Amino acid sequence: MEYRIGMIGCGTVGQGLLEILHKKSATLRDAYGFEPRIVAITDKIKGTLLAPEGADLPKLLQVLAQGKNLGAYRPGEPAASEALDPLDMIERTDADIIAELTYTDIKTAEPATSYIKKALRTGKHVVTSNKGPAALHYRELADLARKNGLQFRIEGTVMSGTPVFSLFEAGLAGNDVREVKGILNGTTNFILSKMEMEGMDYPEALKLAQQLGYAEADPTADVDGFDALAKVVILTNVLMKGELQLADVKRKGISSISLEAVRGAKKEGQRFKLIAQARRKGDRIEASVGPQKLPLTDPLAGVMGAHNALTLDTDLMGKVTIQGAGAGRIETGFSILSDMLVIHRCTPKKS
Secondary structure, eight states, X not given: OEEEEEEEOOSHHHHHHHHHHHHTHHHHHHHXXXXXXXXXXXXXXXXXXXXXXXXXXXXXXXXXXXXXXXXXXXXXXXXXXXOOOHHHHHHHOOOSEEEEOOOOOXXXXXXXXXXXXXXXXXXXXXXXXXXXXXXXXXXXXXXXXXXXXXXEEOGGGTSTTSOSHHIIIIITTTOOEEEEEXXXXXXXXXXXXXXXXXXXXXXXXXXXXXXXXXXXXXXXXXXXXXHHHHHHHHHHHHHSOXXXXXXXXXXXXXXXXXXXXXXXXXXXXXXXXXXXXXXXXXXXXXXXXXXXXXXXXXXXXXXXXXXXXXXXXXXXXXXXXXXXXXXXXXXXXXXXXXXXHHHHHHSOOXX
């Protein structure tokens, strides 16, 4: 079955998705009956491509690999060299699915939220890896999708392609989640791992994380806990049916953790981790993000480097822990594909 896909944003994640769709095209068709066609891309830096017939992925990937504007896909079309407003793109294309892959603004969740609403109101499913809309407006957007017989899917917002929401919906269906507890930021986990295993102090470990591309030049979102904060809000509101706002969550980062403190924890048979956690207490949910000393027997304590992990405490299965990549071009691109495959399996395609 053919699905027409429009992409808003064609940066790291978008190009990872395109690469997967190209390399896996035969498998997706033969094993899953899923035939994606990229019919539109708009990116504020790379410009716009409108391809109602479906883009030639090898040609498109070559253009992007050469660092060219999307207009180079069809030389002689000057309008394609400028980015079409995403709202206009959504209106002009007959895509079945919009992949919203723009930058995250955790304060306003814009302009991504406006793009998602427009897509849902015009009969298009939405998949996104953008934490902003999921953290600030999940309930509203999920309700809008449901009202229009569509899906709003967010697998890539918390642990990249590591399946959190699909695991809950399918493998753990019927369970109630009493608590979520996890390592949801790879940058801080990498820093703490280097401090313990190689004796680096915090500034040295942070510098290495920046050199390797795990941390941005301004690492505030990671090391001060804002990234993990957004993710625990998403997890709580989706898996525990909460109504948390960002301001409801206590937050502390790792920048005050000294090498001496890390060494002291090790002597005690414990290990520092930046833990995002939410637990149900009666009719309330309490959530926090902050460094904790975990006993080495805790499954989360053994997660080192830039990996993420999450423990779900459920009423029927007890504690279930998953571990995997929390970032990456291919990994996050896969999260978008996995959400598209859920749409393919679970919803009738519009005629």
